[in-house]
Amino acid sequence: MGVADRKEREKEEMKVKILEAAKKLFLGKGFEKTSIRNIADAIEYSPGTIYLYFKDKNELLFNLHVEAFNGLTRELSNIDPELSPIDALEVMGEQYIKFAFENPELYELMFVMEAPMESLECKEEVWDDGMKAFDLLRFLVDRCQKDGYLATYEVDDASLMIWSFVHGLVTLKSRKRLDMFCDSEEDSLTRMMRSFNVFLKQIKCGKS
Amino acid sequence: MGVADRKEREKEEMKVKILEAAKKLFLGKGFEKTSIRNIADAIEYSPGTIYLYFKDKNELLFNLHVEAFNGLTRELSNIDPELSPIDALEVMGEQYIKFAFENPELYELMFVMEAPMESLECKEEVWDDGMKAFDLLRFLVDRCQKDGYLATYEVDDASLMIWSFVHGLVTLKSRKRLDMFCDSEEDSLTRMMRSFNVFLKQIKCGKS
DNA sequence: AAAGTAAATGAACACTGTTTAGTAAAAGCA
DNA sequence: TGCTTTTACTAAACAGTGTTCATTTACTTT
Incomplete structure (x- = not known):
């Protein structure tokens, strides 16, 4: 027909x-x-x-999910494969932060809002997109472990730790909770990156 | 009169x-x-x-700020002074997480919502409360450094790193971004705590 | 007691997400 | 072709939202 x-x-x-x-x-x-x-x-x-x-406004939101995650996944995949795992991890963190600031609304949708999560019982199927992005991190952590970094931990736990930190940093900044301690906009940005570097050094110094 | x-x-x-x-x-x-x-x-x-x-609904919200921070500060102050700094840091983290889950609406107000930040140009005065809570962390980090932990970093940077991590962990959990990878509610909770422990171990192993 | 002031109201305004009865066009069938 | 059924769409309505404002009520001062 x-x-x-x-x-x-x-x-x-x-x-x-x-x-x-x-x-x-x-x-x-x-x-x-x-x-x-x-x-x-x-x-x-x-x-x-x-x-x-x-169905409703939330479903509209939810349908932008796929596209949003594709954007992030694209950014996170685009890392020089010549880099050592630990250097690649640093770049991936920077890319994540960059994405969050260049796409604040999308980031909100992907990782902060409750609405799109309520929209569907998105246990397995729908969060494939989120999973794919997380897998990129997990894969990199796995490579780092083979180089002796974060060696004693489970991949998943170490990956979640890294994700949590970067996510926390990004949201505190974007929700203006760092400006309070800082004199200027640049100040809060450099402070954020200093904290990011502390985190990296902390991983590096723990090499076995 | x-x-x-x-x-x-x-x-x-x-x-x-x-x-x-x-x-x-x-x-x-x-x-x-x-x-x-x-x-x-x-x-x-x-x-x-x-x-x-x-003035408006936001101002109503903003006026709960002080009370909310007092609650958190009270929790974070209530830590056994006999504990070693590094153990106290662990307890403080757990208290923070506990507070976030027992007072989700307050936590949202304090660290996530944009609305109360817009309500007033609360640069210095009003975020004194937030500062007081942050100082508790900073003081503890300072003590940890005297014990050789996180020794090479600036207190502020190390403190922000810790705060960011715990905040990230808490928000990812509360915004249902961990449930996706997990089979059950408990699973996502244990996973969160495992990641928390990885973070702690990472700090501990970096002792100089 | 009359005048003036401050406090509280309730209706109105301009919105919001969502539902539904009714309509017009297209499709299927004789 | 004419007739019926299906589909697509709309306009209006519903129940709510934050906020404003003319009006009324209550109290204080003269």
């Missing part, structure tokens, strides 16, 4: 259309401040139409 | 009354899900009245 096929295509096109408009607005003025009516206006449809393609 | 004095007192009482109701509701069902009308109902006044005492 050619008609059914076309309808299927059109439905998919509409979904993409909505998601593109939603993404543009979300990244432009934030999730909270973007209303369904804003999105409807952007695509020149009535608000109700959006609910024919997506 | 006795009358003016009484009026002043009554105004203050009203403020406290509103804040107490707000606190109860915020902690009970969350900041977002608590409306001004909810608070007004609780104190049996009209919604408009609240705006005679507070």
Whole structure:
């Protein structure tokens, strides 16, 4: 049936259309401040139409998940393979931080917001994307261990430790909890990077 | 003027009354899900009245700041002084994590939300409370350094590193970003604590 | 008691996410 | 072709939100 096929295509096109408009607005003025009516206006449809393609606002958010993780995974994969594992780990950390600051709204969506997590019972399937990104870290930690770093720990535990630290650093900075102790914007940034270096040195000095 | 004095007192009482109701509701069902009308109902006044005492909803939130930090500072101060610095650091970390899980709404307010930061240009004065809590960590790190731990780093940098890690761990857990990799709730909790222990061991093994 | 002041109200404003009854166009079938 | 059914969409409504403001109520001062 050619008609059914076309309808299927059109439905998919509409979904993409909505998601593109939603993404543009979300990244432009934030999730909270973007209303369904804003999105409807952007695509020149009535608000109700959006609910024919997506369950609710959270599902809209959730559908940007994949794209967001692809972006991060791309960044984290793009590391010089010639580098030693421990140097690559440093670069990966910097890339992660860079991504977080260049895509604050996406980062929020991926690692901070509760809404998209509620949207689906995303136990295994859907967080494949997050898993893929985490695997990049895990793989690198594994290589580091073969070089004698973090050798006594389980890969997963060491990886989570690293992730937690960088995530904590990034969120404290972006949520303005470092500015308090600092005189200027640059000051809080250098302080953040100094702390990042302390963390790295701490890993390096523990070589077995 | 006795009358003016009484009026002043009554105004203050009203403020406290509103804040107490707000606190109860915020902690009970969350900041977002608590409306001004909810608070007004609780104190049996009209919604408009609240705006005679507070600029907006954010200011209401901001006024819980002091109390929240006092709570954390109290917890973090309550550590056996007989303990060695490095053991005390471990306990402090556990206390921090405990506080975060027992007071999720307060933790959010203190370290995650953007709203209260916008409410006031709280550069110095208001974050004194946050500073006081951070100082407890800094003091402990200083003592650890005298024992040879983290010896080569600046106190501030090492302290921020520790804070970032624990904060990251806590937020990843509370925002359900660990459940993805885990089979059960307990699993994600033990995993969190395993990562915490890795971090500690990493500090301990770096003794000079 | 009358005038003036301060406090509290409740309706209104401009929004929000979401649901639903009704409509117009397209598709399937005779 | 005409007729029915299906699909896509809309406009309006619902129940809420934070916030403002003219109006009323209560109290204080003259």
